[in-house]
Structure formats: structure tokens, C-alpha cells
Amino acid sequence: MKDYLSKMTAEQACAFQADVMNIVSQIPRGRVTTYGLVATLAGWPSHARMVGRTLRYTPGAEKLPCHRVVNSEGRTAPGWSQHRPLLEQEGVAFKPNGHVDMKRHLWMPENLFP
DNA sequence: AGTTTGACTGGAG
DNA sequence: CCTCCAGCCAAAC
Numbered sequence: 001m002k003d004y005l006s007k008m009t010a011e012q013a014c015a016f017q018a019d020v021m022n023i024v025s026q027i028p029r030g031r032v033t034t035y036g037l038v039a040t041l042a043g044w045p046s047h048a049r050m051v052g053r054t055l056r057y058t059p060g061a062e063k064l065p066c067h068r069v070v071n072s073e074g075r076t077a078p079g080w081s082q083h084r085p086l087l088e089q090e091g092v093a094f095k096p097n098g099h100v101d102m103k104r105h106l107w108m109p110e111n112l113f114p
Numbered sequence: 115a116g117t118t119t120g121a122c123t124g125g126a127g
Numbered sequence: 128c129c130t131c132c133a134g135c136c137a138a139a140c
Contacts, residue, residue, distance in 0.1 A: 008137075035122055046135060052121040053137075069121080077121035097128065 031107035074100035
């Protein structure tokens with residue numbers, strides 16, 4: 001479970017990874033979410049960077065709609081030229097500044113915070 | 115064992 | 128809006 005006082009064990013890291021994959025796979029078409037939010041949903045707040053790493057390096061992530069994950073400001077991943085086009089072809093609107101219009105596309109599960 | 119490195123974040127300038 | 132920075136934390140050096 002959440003254990004902010006010690007490092008992740010191999011099992012926790014694996015579970016975290018699985019949770020991230022599971023959460024990302026549920027993002028509806030044409031919607032987006034953020035790294036930090038995914039980390040929180042997985043039960044590990046403050047691990048946004050870990051989410052990014054998981055989506056980039058974990059085999060199997062390519063099958064997921066990982067392009068529907070952007071940073072908290074609605075910016076696309078640096079060094080990934082296809083990120084923006086992939087979203088645009090799903091109907092995601094970008095603001096003039098090149099950021100995703102989060103107001104319109106940010107997705108959150110229904111039963112997030114009881 | 116100490117340092118650097120990010121598909122991150124929020125705030126300052 | 129942009130860049131820079133401290134805080135963040137597991138992984139890779």
C-alpha cells in the first residue's frame with residue numbers, strides 16, 4: 001500500500017506499473033489526463049515522473065492510449081513529435097499556445113474522491 | 115555510495 | 128507566454 005516512509009519494493013513497483021497501465025487504458029477517446037493524476041489514482045501521489053517513465057519505457061505501453069496523458073499544464077511530451085497529432089486526430093482541441101484545452105478534455109473517473 | 119537524469123509540478127521572474 | 132528553479136523520486140551512471 002501507500003508507504004511514504006520507505007522505497008517501493010519490487011512488488012509495489014510492479015503493482016504501481018500495473019495500476020498505471022490499467023488507468024491509462026480507461027481514458028476515453030478524445031479525452032486526456034495528467035501524469036500526476038494517474039499517479040494519485042494509482043495510490044502514489046508525487047510520483048508523476050514515475051508515470052512518465054512507465055509509459056515511455058515499459059513494454060506494452062504502446063498498446064495503450066498513452067498519448068492521452070499530458071502534463072498538468074496540458075503540454076505534450078518533449079521529444080515526441082507524434083503526441084500532438086495523435087490527440088488532434090481524436091478531436092482534442094489545442095489552444096493557440098500549443099497546450100491542450102484541459103477545461104474541455106480533462107478526464108476523471110466518476111468515483112474518484114468519495 | 116554519490117551524482118545525474120528525466121514523457122513531472124507549481125511557483126517565481 | 129517564456130525560461131528558470133527548487134522539490135520531487137526511482138533509475139541509471
